[in-house]
Structures are given as C-alpha cells and as structure tokens.
Amino acid sequence: xxxxxxxxxxxVPAWCPGCGNFAILDSFKKALFELGIEPHEIxxxxxxxxSSKLPHYLKCNGFNGLHGRSLPxxxxxxxxxxxxxxxxxxxxxxxxxxxxxxxxxxxRRNPNITLFVHNNAVYGLTKGQASPxxxxxxxxxxxxxxxxxxxxxxxxxxxxxxxSFVARSFSGSPEHLKNIMKMAINHEGFALVDILQICVSFNxxxxxxxxxxxVYEFNADYDLSDKLKAFEKSxxxxxxxxxxxxxxxxxxxxxxxxPVIKDxxxxxxxxxxxxKSLMD
Amino acid sequence: xxxxxxxxxxxxxxxxxTGEGFSxxxxxxxxxxxxxxxxxxxxxxxxxFYQITFGTDEIFAPKKFLDLVLTFDKxxxxxxxxxxxxxxxxxxxNSLKQNEYDERxxxxxxxxxxxxxxxxxxxxxxxxxxxxxxxFSIDKKYVYKxxxxxxxxxxxxxxxxxxxxxxxxxxxxxxxxxxxxxxxxEEKILxxxxxxIGIGAIxxxxxxxxxxxxxxxxxxxxxxxxxxxxxxxxxxxxxxEISAIxxxxxxxxxxxxxxxxxxxxxxxLMNEAxxxxxxxxxxxxxxxSQRPGPATGFPTRTEQGELLYAIxxxxxEFPRIVFAPGDPFECIHLTNxxxxxxxxxxxxxxxxxxxxxxxxxxxxxxxxKIELKNRDYRLRSTDFENYQDxxxxxxxxxxxxxxxxxxxxxxxxxxxVFTDSDEHDEVGHITEDGxxxxxxxxxxxxxxxENIRKYISPPKxxxxxxSKIVLVGxxxxxxxxxxxxNNKKISVCAIHFSxxxxxxxRENSYEFLNIISKSNLSICIENNASGQFQKLxxxxxxxxxxxxxxxxxxxxxxYEEVLEDIYAIL
Ligand SMILES: Cc1ncc(C[n+]2csc(CCOP(=O)(O)OP(=O)(O)O)c2C)c(N)n1
Ligand code: SF4
Numbered sequence: 001x002x003x004x005x006x007x008x009x010x011x012v013p014a015w016c017p018g019c020g021n022f023a024i025l026d027s028f029k030k031a032l033f034e035l036g037i038e039p040h041e042i043x044x045x046x047x048x049x050x051s052s053k054l055p056h057y058l059k060c061n062g063f064n065g066l067h068g069r070s071l072p073x074x075x076x077x078x079x080x081x082x083x084x085x086x087x088x089x090x091x092x093x094x095x096x097x098x099x100x101x102x103x104x105x106x107x108r109r110n111p112n113i114t115l116f117v118h119n120n121a122v123y124g125l126t127k128g129q130a131s132p133x134x135x136x137x138x139x140x141x142x143x144x145x146x147x148x149x150x151x152x153x154x155x156x157x158x159x160x161x162x163x164s165f166v167a168r169s170f171s172g173s174p175e176h177l178k179n180i181m182k183m184a185i186n187h188e189g190f191a192l193v194d195i196l197q198i199c200v201s202f203n204x205x206x207x208x209x210x211x212x213x214x215v216y217e218f219n220a221d222y223d224l225s226d227k228l229k230a231f232e233k234s235x236x237x238x239x240x241x242x243x244x245x246x247x248x249x250x251x252x253x254x255x256x257x258x259p260v261i262k263d264x265x266x267x268x269x270x271x272x273x274x275x276k277s278l279m280d
Numbered sequence: 281x282x283x284x285x286x287x288x289x290x291x292x293x294x295x296x297x298t299g300e301g302f303s304x305x306x307x308x309x310x311x312x313x314x315x316x317x318x319x320x321x322x323x324x325x326x327x328x329f330y331q332i333t334f335g336t337d338e339i340f341a342p343k344k345f346l347d348l349v350l351t352f353d354k355x356x357x358x359x360x361x362x363x364x365x366x367x368x369x370x371x372x373x374n375s376l377k378q379n380e381y382d383e384r385x386x387x388x389x390x391x392x393x394x395x396x397x398x399x400x401x402x403x404x405x406x407x408x409x410x411x412x413x414x415x416f417s418i419d420k421k422y423v424y425k426x427x428x429x430x431x432x433x434x435x436x437x438x439x440x441x442x443x444x445x446x447x448x449x450x451x452x453x454x455x456x457x458x459x460x461x462x463x464x465x466e467e468k469i470l471x472x473x474x475x476x477i478g479i480g481a482i483x484x485x486x487x488x489x490x491x492x493x494x495x496x497x498x499x500x501x502x503x504x505x506x507x508x509x510x511x512x513x514x515x516x517x518x519x520x521e522i523s524a525i526x527x528x529x530x531x532x533x534x535x536x537x538x539x540x541x542x543x544x545x546x547x548x549l550m551n552e553a554x555x556x557x558x559x560x561x562x563x564x565x566x567x568x569s570q571r572p573g574p575a576t577g578f579p580t581r582t583e584q585g586e587l588l589y590a591i592x593x594x595x596x597e598f599p600r601i602v603f604a605p606g607d608p609f610e611c612i613h614l615t616n617x618x619x620x621x622x623x624x625x626x627x628x629x630x631x632x633x634x635x636x637x638x639x640x641x642x643x644x645x646x647x648x649k650i651e652l653k654n655r656d657y658r659l660r661s662t663d664f665e666n667y668q669d670x671x672x673x674x675x676x677x678x679x680x681x682x683x684x685x686x687x688x689x690x691x692x693x694x695x696x697v698f699t700d701s702d703e704h705d706e707v708g709h710i711t712e713d714g715x716x717x718x719x720x721x722x723x724x725x726x727x728x729x730e731n732i733r734k735y736i737s738p739p740k741x742x743x744x745x746x747s748k749i750v751l752v753g754x755x756x757x758x759x760x761x762x763x764x765x766n767n768k769k770i771s772v773c774a775i776h777f778s779x780x781x782x783x784x785x786r787e788n789s790y791e792f793l794n795i796i797s798k799s800n801l802s803i804c805i806e807n808n809a810s811g812q813f814q815k816l817x818x819x820x821x822x823x824x825x826x827x828x829x830x831x832x833x834x835x836x837x838x839y840e841e842v843l844e845d846i847y848a849i850l
Contacts, residue, residue, distance in 0.1 A: 011709065014710075039694075040690070040693065040694045040695070040696060041691065043534070043690050043691070045530070048701070053710065056700075056709045059696060060696060061690035061691065061696050061697045061698060062696075062698045062708070063530065063698075063699055063700075064700040064702065064710070065526065065529075065556060065701050066526070066552055066553065066556050069522065069523075069553065072523040072524075072526035072527040073526045073527070073529060073530035073533070074530060075527050075530060076490070076526065076527035076529065076530025076531035076538070077530040077531065077533060077534040077690075079514050079527075079531060080487070080488060080514075080531040080534035080535060080538075081535060081689075081690070081691060084534070084690060084691045101519055101520060101523075102519065102522075102523055104519070105519040258514055260513065260514050261514065266487050266488065266514055266531070266536050267534060267535040267536050267689060269487065269512045270487055270536050270656065270658075272484070272652070272656075273482065273483065273485070275483040275650070277510075278475075278478075278482065278483075278507070279479070279648065279650070280469070
C-alpha cells in the first residue's frame with residue numbers, strides 16, 4: 001500500500017457535511033497506514049449509529065451488528081481468531097447507553113480489542129435525543145424538561161474498572177487523534193479511546209469553537225499505571241478538557257488467560273474430534 | 281418385569297447422588313433403566329425426589345406406581361397410596377420423629393447406625409443405598425464399585441468413609457428380600473439429555489460455547505465446560521444472554537462452530553440476535569431448554585410451552601431450523617444435524633428440549649452406534665486465497681450445487697469478508713436499494729426455506745401401523761409414546777416428530793397422513809396448555825385431530841396416567 005488512500009473503498013459516507021466523523025475516518029486510515037497494517041489483517045466491528053457506519057467506508061473485514069452489541073461480537077471474533085486485530089467503532093449511545101453492560105464486562109475481561117467511541121454527546125442517527133454524555137439539563141425534543149441524568153464520565157469509569165488503556169482525543173485535532181489511535185491499536189489489552197466528536201446537525205452547544213476553547217493536549221506527568229493520579233486527572237472536564245492518555249496497564253488479556261488458545265488460534269483448531277471417550 | 285424406586289428428601293440430602301448411584305448400579309448389571317428428577321428451585325430444604333425404574337422390559341418414561349420408597353423427609357411417607365402390591369417404604373423413624381404402624385413401612389435407624397460407627401449424618405444416603413442393594417440381593421462388590429466411581433475424584437479419606445457407610449448399610453439385616461429376575465443382558469451405558477446434547481456438540485466440532493446460566497439449560501453449559509480442555513473448546517460465561525448469543529455469532533463469523541444455550545427467559549433476550557444471525561447469514565446453534573413460563577415460571581420443572589415461540593421468535597423474515605429430540609440418542613444426532621444444516625444454509629438452528637429430557641437418564645447398549653455427519657463448509661486458508669472474487673452475500677449462483685457463497689474465514693486471504701445487520705449488497709455493505717433487497721430476500725429467505733425442507737426427516741412410527749388409534753407427539757414425549765405402544769392392553773400406533781420446523785415436505789409425509797386418515801381416533805399429546813404442536817401440524821397438513829391429551833402442571837406424563845386418558849377417550 002502506497003498511501004493511506006489504499007484503505008478507501010469508494011463509498012460516499014452518508015454523513016452530514018462538516019460532521020466530525022470524517023476526520024475520525026481519515027485519522028484512522030492514516031494510523032493504519034503508518035502502522036503498516038493491511039486491510040485483511042483487521043476486523044472492524046460496530047453497532048448502530050452514524051459512527052457505527054464507519055467500517056463501511058474503508059477496506060477491511062467487518063461485522064456491522066446490532067445497536068449496542070459490538071463488544072460481545074468483537075469478543076467472540078477475538079477469541080476465535082486472536083491473530084486478527086479487532087477494532088470497534090461506536091457512538092456514545094451505542095457504547096455507553098445500549099451497550100453499557102457489555103462495556104462494564106469488557107473492562108473486566110480485558111480482551112485484546114480497541115474501542116473507539118465517537119462521543120458527540122447526542123444521538124445522531126435517531127435525530128438529536130440526549131445521550132449518556134449529554135450535560136445535565138440540556139433540552140431536546142425528547143427531553144422537554146432537559147436531560148435529567150448526570151452525564152457519564154467514560155474516562156473515570158474506565159479507570160475505575162482498570163481498563164488497560166484509557167485515552168481521550170478530539171475529532172478537531174486529527175494529528176493527535178491519529179497518534180492516540182496508533183497507541184491504542186498497538187496496546188495489548190482492552191483499549192478505550194473516547195473521541196470528542198462534533199455533530200453539526202444536533203449538538204449546537206458542543207461545537208467546534210466550544211471545544212477549541214477548552215481542549216488541550218497533555219502528557220501525563222505521573223506514572224500511567226497510577227490509578228489514583230489517573231482518576232484525579234479524569235475529573236478535569238469543563239473549562240479545561242485534557243486530551244491524551246490517562247491510564248494504561250499491562251494486565252494479561254482475556255485471550256491469554258484462556259489456556260485453550262495459548263499456543264494456537266481457535267480457528268486453526270477447528271476439527272471434528274473423536275468422541276469415543278465421551279461414550280464410556 | 282420392572283421395579284420403581286423413589287428416593288425422597290430435602291434438597292442437600294444427597295437424593296441425586298443416591299438416585300444416580302442406583303441408575304448406575306442397575307444399568308451396570310444389565311437392566312434397562314429410566315430415571316427422572318423432580319426438584320424444587322432451592323439449594324436446601326423443600327421436597328425433591330429422584331425416581332428410577334429398572335427391569336428387563338424396555339423403559340422410556342416415568343411410572344406412576346412405586347415398589348420402593350426411600351424417604352429422608354416426612355412428605356415421602358405420603359406416597360403410600362402410590363405403592364404397588366408388596367411395595368414398601370423405608371424410613372428412619374427416629375430422625376423423622378414419626379412412627380408408621382402400617383406393615384409396609386420399614387423403620388431403619390440410619391442415623392443411629394452411623395452414630396455408632398462414628399460417621400456423620402451426611403452418609404445416610406450411602407447407608408440406605410447399600411441397604412437397598414442388599415434387599416435386592418445385589419453382590420456387595422457392585423455396590424463398592426458404584427460408590428467408588430461416584431466419588432473417584434474425592435480425597436481418599438472421603439472414599440474410605442463412604443465405603444464404611446456401605447458396609448453399615450449392607451450388613452444391616454432388614455429381614456426383607458426382593459428376588460430380581462436375572463437381567464441376562466450386558467452392562468448398559470446411561471445417557472441424559474444433557475450428555476446427549478453435549479456429546480453431539482463436541483462431536484460436531486463446536487469450538488465456542490457461551491451462555492448465561494439458566495435452569496434447565498445449565499447442565500449442557502457445564503458438561504461442555506468439563507470437556508473444554510481436552511477438546512479445545514472455549515467456554516465463556518457471558519454477562520447476559522444478549523452477550524452470549526452475540527459472542528457466539530462473532531466467533532462463528534470468525535470461522536469456528538459456535539453454540540449458546542438458555543431457557544425461555546434467556547431466549548427472549550436472544551431474539552434480537554437470532555434475527556441478526558438470520559440477516560448476516562451467520563450460522564449458530566441455540567439450545568432452548570424449556571421450563572414452564574411465562575416469565576420465570578417454574579424454574580426446575582418441565583413443559584413444552586415454547587414450540588411456537590421458537591418457530592416465530594425474532595423480528596423480520598428469515599429461516600431457521602427447530603429440532604426437538606425425543607431421547608438422548610436423538611439429542612446427539614439432532615445436535616449434529618443442527619450444526620450441519622446451520623452451517624450449510626448459514627442460518628440459526630434451535631435445539632428445543634425441556635427439563636424432563638435433559639435431566640432424565642436412559643440406558644443404552646454399550647456398543648451404541650453414533651454416526652455423525654461432519655463436513656466443514658467453510659472456505660479456509662489457500663482455498664479462500666484462491667477463490668475468485670469473494671462476495672459474502674453474492675446473489676445465488678445456480679450453476680453450483682449449493683448456490684450460496686461459502687462462509688470464508690476473515691484474515692485467511694487478502695479478500696475481505698464483510699457483513700451487516702442492515703440490509704446490504706453482495707459485498708455486505710449497507711444499501712437502501714429496493715431491487716437488491718428483493719434479491720437478498722430471495723437468497724436469504726425463499727431459497728433457503730425451500731431447500732432446508734428437503735433435509736427434514738419424516739416422523740418415526742412405533743407400534744401397529746394398522747391400528748385405529750393413533751397417538752402423535754413431539755420432543756421429550758417420545759418416551760411416553762413408546763411406553764404406550766409397548767403396553768399389551770390396547771393396540772396403538774404412535775407417531776413422533778423430532779424435526780419440527782420446518783415440518784417435512786408433503787412427499788415425505790404421505791405415510792403419516794395416510795395413517796392419520798385411516799384412524800378412528802387421532803390423539804395429539806403434548807406437555808402444554810394450548811396445544812401448540814397440534815396447531816402446527818394441523819395448519820401445515822390441513823386435518824384435525826379427533827382428540828388431545830395435554831398436561832401442564834409442570835410435571836412430565838407418566839405411563840399409567842396417559843393410559844387412563846386414552847381409556848377415557850375410548
Ligand atoms: C435496539 C435498538 N434500539 C434503538 C435503535 C435506534 N437507534 C439507532 S442509532 C441510535 C443511537 C445512536 O446514537 P450514538 O450511538 O450516539 O451514535 P451517533 O449516531 O450519534 O453516532 C438509536 C437509538 C436501534 N437501531 N436498535
Ligand atoms: S447527525 Fe451529527 S453525527 Fe450524524 S452525520 Fe450528521 S453531523 Fe455527523
């Protein structure tokens with residue numbers, strides 16, 4: 001492959017002009033290219049939402065499944081074939097809403113999967129309802145009295161659960177995003193990258209200017225495996241929004257913990273065993 | 281000749297161990313055995329029983345009347361009205377604090393005997409086990425062997441204490457003997473529905489089993505777990521049933537045979553992904569082990585109340601297969617057939633069973649012939665690399681014997697594999713095109729349904745095909761149908777369906793329709809209230825049964841009761 005354009009699959013994305021998803025797609029292609037990964041070496045998994053359409057717009061193996069269910073599908077794929085790089089794209093609704101339970105347990109299992117969340121603090125595909133990261137009190141057509149639940153802090157949540165790589169980036173900082181993506185893909189273990197994403201159609205509050213005035217890139221001045229320091233950093237969100245890697249550890253992955261697939265992939269062991277011993 | 285023993289007591293009193301011990305003992309002596317369990321949803325206390333029928337007759341279903349009751353609780357004393365002639369009840373008057381003066385009640389001081397020997401009360405089931413073996417004049421060496429086999433993985437000390445308990449029971453003189461006729465046949469093996477499905481899955485190359493525990497499906501989950509290491513299987517307890525089925529679908533997409541198992545409540549959660557399997561054409565085998573519903577229902581009891589649900593579950597239109605095996609032997613073969621057809625047609629397949637079948641033990645000849653069909657339909661390694669222009673959902677190619685594009689293993693070639701739960705084009709990408717939608721339905725729905733049917737076997741016939749009384753049933757009722765056929769009092773023909781959806785094509789069903797049309801009485805028998813199987817068969821084949829027998833108290837049919845019901849109809 002000569003350039004990252006080799007990942008193009010000539011499909012015109014069904015996203016609104018100006019949507020942050022374009023930059024995320026672009027950064028991802030560049031990250032893959034710079035890592036020297038070939039399309040057939042990755043399997044992209046997604047759920048449902050604008051963000052979840054991303055795998056359709058580049059060359060890859062892929063499973064675009066149900067709303068909120070990308071994690072279990074990806075876990076099944078990764079266990080069956082841990083030689084594949086399994087990467088998920090989802091939205092904040094998809095991942096933190098419908099898929100919340102799976103996220104909780106993915107943190108515990110620590111599969112070797114990279115999860116990119118397009119966090120636009122709104123439901124895009126279903127036209128503007130509040131999401132789990134929408135600020136308290138924001139009114140929408142479906143939330144006439146404002147969103148009455150406190151927003152989720154995915155970074156803090158992930159750190160609390162010992163997620164093995166936790167980072168934040170921004171669709172408006174493509175270079176930063178690309179570099180974080182590379183680190184996340186290379187990380188062995190479950191990696192969550194929360195990507196602040198601009199939705200030009202439904203999120204008029206957290207627009208480009210709003211983020212520009214707040215985000216700043218940081219390099220942790222603490223040991224990245226220091227959970228308490230990382231947690232403290234994760235509390236910073238408001239006037240200042242840090243972008244970077246908050247936390248990382250080197251826990252054994254789910255796949256490595258399964259003795260059956262220690263030496264070989266499960267898919268390479270597909271066979272029809274002799275069951276005589278079971279009949280005694 | 282056959283004898284029925286019922287062992288009763290609270291949960292936690294070793295009822296199951298004792299019951300299994302007897303099943304093993306009698307089958308190892310060459311008798312036919314059938315045993316089933318009746319238990320409550322609790323870990324300690326309550327009232328449970330384990331019932332074993334053994335003998336030289338063929339036995340396939342529960343009996344109502346009992347020859348011997350061994351009880352560790354007071355409730356068991358009430359079964360005296362179920363005793364056959366010469367039937368007895370063995371109990372420990374001291375520990376139950378109740379004395380029965382009826383001569384059929386035999387007081388045996390298990391606890392006192394144990395106390396004198398310095399053993400704990402928990403061995404009372406072993407004492408009584410040996411005691412009963414002695415009543416039947418079974419050589420002590422067989423008793424030792426069975427107890428040894430049951431506790432083989434326990435520390436030596438535990439085995440020793442158990443053997444001591446055997447001696448206590450065996451040497452206690454009950455002044456009562458039952459002379460068994462010789463079994464004159466060889467040692468038998470015992471299979472439960474759990475083992476049948478487990479063996480079928482492992483033998484079919486299942487490599488990934490994910491589940492969330494739910495009675496009565498959990499036994500299969502644990503059985504496969506026990507054998508995971510030896511057969512290279514990954515078994516995962518998912519966070520919920522939604523995850524369990526989605527994981528299995530992911531594993532299947534990546535190239536391995538995958539299965540999940542649950543009961544009604546969990547299956548309800550799986551419905552969305554059942555439809556995902558249909559849409560993405562990703563094969564998956566789902567065990568649906570029924571218990572009475574709705575909702576949480578009767579967790580440990582039995583019913584056939586989800587047949588129509590299994591057939592209709594999932595949103596949108598897509599084909600699926602539903603098999604309802606009748607006994608452990610059919611469990612093995614139909615699980616294998618489910619894996620084979622699921623992969624061949626790239627669809628979901630459901631094994632529909634129930635508590636009664638999974639928890640019951642059936643005896644078989646040792647040299648049982650298992651013939652599995654094992655063909656790998658996937659495109660792997662160099663075959664995939666050399667495959668021309670791979671498109672996961674290519675429109676049907678009728679130049680090929682199987683016009684579906686094979687499932688390919690992602691990563692095994694530079695060609696890509698893509699699929700989608702949205703309507704998609706041939707490559708697997710989202711589309712809104714109406715023409716493509718039509719062609720996809722033709723591929724995914726019509727063509728598959730028409731072709732799968734050809735592989736569905738006709739029902740099996742038992743008994744006298746010329747009989748004017750025809751009994752029809754499905755799934756776990758095979759046992760009761762066979763018992764009724766074997767009775768010497770009335771001549772009946774029994775017809776049993778184990779491949780229930782789609783039903784076999786008409787050409788394969790002529791014999792069935794013929795027998796029904798010539799009968800005077802056609803009786804549909806099923807373990808549910810609404811007659812789901814009757815509705816299915818009648819609507820498919822366009823006739824009406826003259827009668828039905830339904831049971832929906834959460835308990836399986838027993839032989840005497842069905843016979844009475846048939847007499848009532850006559
Ligand atoms: C089970 C289910 N419920 C609801 C929907 C409808 N739905 C589609 S996308 C979506 C939310 C998408 O929001 P998000 O994940 O934040 O993605 P975005 O579109 O903002 O990128 C919903 C509720 C669905 N497809 N499936
Ligand atoms: S609705 Fe928002 S998130 Fe969706 S494509 Fe448009 S701008 Fe992007």
